[in-house]
Amino acid sequence: MRNPFAYLHQLEGLTVNDGIYDFLPHWQKESALHKFIRFIADEILMNDTDGPTRVPFGPDHLHPKWILPVDVAMLKYGIIDEPLFLIPDEPDPSETSASEDDPSHFRDPHYVVNACYHYLLDLRWTQVYEDLMSRITDEVFYVMFLNRRALANLNEFLASYVEEVRRDNFDTDEASLSDLFARDGELKRARPPMWARRAVFYRDRGRCTACGADLSGLIDTLSVGNYDHMMPLARGGLNDVTNLQLLCEDCNSKKSDRVVAPSNRYRRWY
Ligand SMILES: [Zn+2]
Structure with missing residues (x-):
């Protein structure tokens, strides 16, 4: 998050072309972290189009069939029972040169890459891919939601885009987004719903994350x-x-509107 341009295919892809608008409505259960995880998972799987990390499949270890990591993931999660796509063999170069004067036998040197790419393009619109994305998102969210520093970094990255939003840039069909803002670059305060308060209360185990004061009697x-x-x-x-x-109230009033890195001290489970 600290170096978004070095990361994968640039985190900018999450926020450019008004992508930040998806993050603006308050208290979405499909949170900012869900959107981030989905973006990264999709990038990783979709950019593996030339099969560099192809995976052997099938009982014949000497002559296995080869499949893409996305199919491995769907098999592991039990979303599919059989691979949806087998990576075809590379064209035989000797065959290409032997039949040079016969264009019908000319083999495309990008044949494998293109076949993988087209499989992935079509796959993206299917329910099984949607199911895979939500399984990955739930699993990664479960782990990452505990780490306040990671969440703060994500939110700081997104905030730099929110700060740039000008309300008069919204189209007429986006007028409802304009109403979410107190002023340019600043969203209105919206009361967190009970599900969000409960999630944060139990994640932080009922204690002030700064001083450790026990707030559990006060839920x-x-x-x-x-x-x-x-x-x-x-x-x-x-x-x-x-x-x-x-x-706690003391720590919150001390913090006020400053950006303070959240505590990276975590209580032991036992
Ligand atoms: Zn405190």
């Missing part, structure tokens, strides 16, 4: 003020469950 009486936006709204922060952390 029903905690005010929304205890749910701090790690990336402040005034700095382009989102109303998103991944942008919240639990703070």
